Amino acid sequence: MMQRTLVNRMFRRSTRSRLTTTTTRLTECLKLDVPDAAVLLNAIATQYEKLDRMLFEYVDNALDAAAAVNANEESIDRERRTIINVDIDHSRRNVWIRDNGVGFDEEQLMRVVTSVGSSNKRDNPQMNGRFGFGMQCFRGAAESMSVFSRANMSDTFLPDRATQVRESTIALRVERDSAHLPGPFRMSDQKAARLRATLDDAKERGILDSTEGYLLPENSLTGTAVVLENIDSLWWSNLSLSSLAKEIESHFEVLLANRGIEIIVSERGESENATRKKTCKSFDYGKVPGTRIERTIAIGDGEHVRVDLVVGGTTVPGRKVRFFQNGRRVNEVAQIRSFARSSPSKGFLWDHPGVCGFVEIAGTSSALEPVLTRTDFARTRGRERVYRALSEMEDEIEGILNDSLRSQADDSLSELEDVLAGALRGVERDRRRRHRHGRNIVDDSDPIVEVRRETAVVDGVTYESLKSRPKTESSADEIRKRETPGGRSAGFGIQFVRAPSIVASIDSGNDDDSGGGDGSGNDVAVSALRSFRTGSDTFCINVDHPHFTQRLRRDRAGRLLFDARLCAYLATEVATQYHTTQARLQQVEDDNTGGASVSTPSEAELFHALNSSANELEAKLFTKVSGLTRRIRARDRFKNADSQLFENVPIADGASA
Numbered sequence: 001m002m003q004r005t006l007v008n009r010m011f012r013r014s015t016r017s018r019l020t021t022t023t024t025r026l027t028e029c030l031k032l033d034v035p036d037a038a039v040l041l042n043a044i045a046t047q048y049e050k051l052d053r054m055l056f057e058y059v060d061n062a063l064d065a066a067a068a069v070n071a072n073e074e075s076i077d078r079e080r081r082t083i084i085n086v087d088i089d090h091s092r093r094n095v096w097i098r099d100n101g102v103g104f105d106e107e108q109l110m111r112v113v114t115s116v117g118s119s120n121k122r123d124n125p126q127m128n129g130r131f132g133f134g135m136q137c138f139r140g141a142a143e144s145m146s147v148f149s150r151a152n153m154s155d156t157f158l159p160d161r162a163t164q165v166r167e168s169t170i171a172l173r174v175e176r177d178s179a180h181l182p183g184p185f186r187m188s189d190q191k192a193a194r195l196r197a198t199l200d201d202a203k204e205r206g207i208l209d210s211t212e213g214y215l216l217p218e219n220s221l222t223g224t225a226v227v228l229e230n231i232d233s234l235w236w237s238n239l240s241l242s243s244l245a246k247e248i249e250s251h252f253e254v255l256l257a258n259r260g261i262e263i264i265v266s267e268r269g270e271s272e273n274a275t276r277k278k279t280c281k282s283f284d285y286g287k288v289p290g291t292r293i294e295r296t297i298a299i300g301d302g303e304h305v306r307v308d309l310v311v312g313g314t315t316v317p318g319r320k321v322r323f324f325q326n327g328r329r330v331n332e333v334a335q336i337r338s339f340a341r342s343s344p345s346k347g348f349l350w351d352h353p354g355v356c357g358f359v360e361i362a363g364t365s366s367a368l369e370p371v372l373t374r375t376d377f378a379r380t381r382g383r384e385r386v387y388r389a390l391s392e393m394e395d396e397i398e399g400i401l402n403d404s405l406r407s408q409a410d411d412s413l414s415e416l417e418d419v420l421a422g423a424l425r426g427v428e429r430d431r432r433r434r435h436r437h438g439r440n441i442v443d444d445s446d447p448i449v450e451v452r453r454e455t456a457v458v459d460g461v462t463y464e465s466l467k468s469r470p471k472t473e474s475s476a477d478e479i480r481k482r483e484t485p486g487g488r489s490a491g492f493g494i495q496f497v498r499a500p501s502i503v504a505s506i507d508s509g510n511d512d513d514s515g516g517g518d519g520s521g522n523d524v525a526v527s528a529l530r531s532f533r534t535g536s537d538t539f540c541i542n543v544d545h546p547h548f549t550q551r552l553r554r555d556r557a558g559r560l561l562f563d564a565r566l567c568a569y570l571a572t573e574v575a576t577q578y579h580t581t582q583a584r585l586q587q588v589e590d591d592n593t594g595g596a597s598v599s600t601p602s603e604a605e606l607f608h609a610l611n612s613s614a615n616e617l618e619a620k621l622f623t624k625v626s627g628l629t630r631r632i633r634a635r636d637r638f639k640n641a642d643s644q645l646f647e648n649v650p651i652a653d654g655a656s657a
Helices: 002-029 037-045 051-071 106-114 134-140 161-168 190-204 241-251 337-342 381-391 394-434 500-507 564-593 603-635
Strands: 082-089 094-099 142-150 170-175 223-231 261-268 275-279 291-300 303-311 322-325 328-332 355-363 456-458 461-465 493-498 531-533 538-542
Touching: 037 134, 051 082, 051 094, 051 134, 051 223, 051 241, 051 261, 082 241, 106 142, 106 170, 134 142, 142 190, 170 190, 190 223, 241 261, 241 275, 241 328, 291 381, 291 394, 303 381, 303 394, 337 381, 355 381, 394 493, 394 564, 394 603, 531 564, 538 564, 564 603
Parallel strands: 082 261, 322 355, 493 538
Antiparallel strands: 082 094, 094 223, 142 170, 142 223, 261 275, 291 303, 303 355, 322 328, 456 461, 461 493, 531 538
């Protein structure tokens, strides 16, 4: 018995020993071994799909450096203006990003370049760093990156300022395909000869100032300059001053509203004297037509959501509703997959061309944590609270949007009304030219028939005009007329009308026979007339009639589209009323003259005349409607009159870009 117990104890000890050894070996096997870090970093950098997005990482770093200055209570420059210069050099395929921030000392510069995956900005709500990869993103497009930085001026006695600047500036160069990282060196060091050559070349080409403090904006004592060198031609082909400035204004839109931040983009072409520049500006939503929604929503834990939207029918290019964090764009709200799944509208309202603005997350910590690709947010409690707050706003947004689209639809229909009248006038003129020597036809200087907008009641149905819009003599729907001996008008006006009572009856599902139907519901829809002529010789078209609405189309923004199908319908309706009016006037004339002066046309002749007029009117109308559609789209596309793409700036040798 004792021997068995002893054996059991020995077995348990042996088992524990083997388990401990195995665990130790497993732990050792899990140690990450990266033989060539450059290969791994280059592969990660391929996640960047646009050169603009890579450049934003360095502008981000410059803005964070400015935030560090302002956050330092002991800094004498705490309230100084932040200046960031982005210089595009087409001849060298280089891009410079320079700032007047705090700069780096040797230890800090080595850490930001070599420490990948860690960032001391992660817990700072004023800074944007999170993954610690921003400095390495150049690998996706450029051959190398050089960094020049100055954290303070040397206090050592030196003969002149130029020597002092070189002694105080440190620099290093990172090659994309090399795992070796030389430096950092002081610019006075002999090993920094290649880096000095880079600066001298930029100075000779006017990219940098030629004075002693040429490296940094406005001769700042501190700051950092980064240059991405020899960018691949495939990436470079899509880079320009206008495109980059536009993206910067969109990406840093919230930060640019701060008057203490200035970002200037410059571009130097193949010719050294061809230089342009643009100062990036914030976007003013107050100038966009529509309903402004400005709201701050608390979501708990010291976090709040700032919402600034303009809802209406105006499309603002590049300003769909976007998420911002710490003043930087994350992505369009509708493109965030997790939000689209949770949104009652599945993100459609936030993606509507008639809705623009931004949603900024602010607070003492980050409520939303974007993933590296910025296509989504990590699943957190803060994310759910933000999504819930935005979802609760969708009913309000939808109501404003629908009201705006209805108003826009009336405006578009009124313009179509003018176009239709103009086309009809053209048909009448052509007819007069063909019958210049016929009876009762006068020249083109006849008076004009003006449309009197008024409510009409026909067969118990009330028809209302779209809106009370005054007509002038230059209005397109004032058509010419001809006078008969009896003094009756041969022309008529065009007016679009609605039958609200009929529409309300249909929408409510009313099945009584108050609309003249048989109680089935469907008959109520057709109880109103498609078109009719009033006693004042105004030709009215019912835009609420199903035959009209079925031929209306809308684009993705909800704007009305007028196509050939609608043109054919309108041409047929107008031609029918037109020939009916002509026959009535001929009958009046015959009565006044004591009998018919010409032979009565046969049914075939009448049909031929009607068909000919319809075809002629349709052709003229379609041409005019195509132009109307283009005008409507151009009108509904917001243009910022204060926007200026760039300024032409002649640069002399040695002058600043």
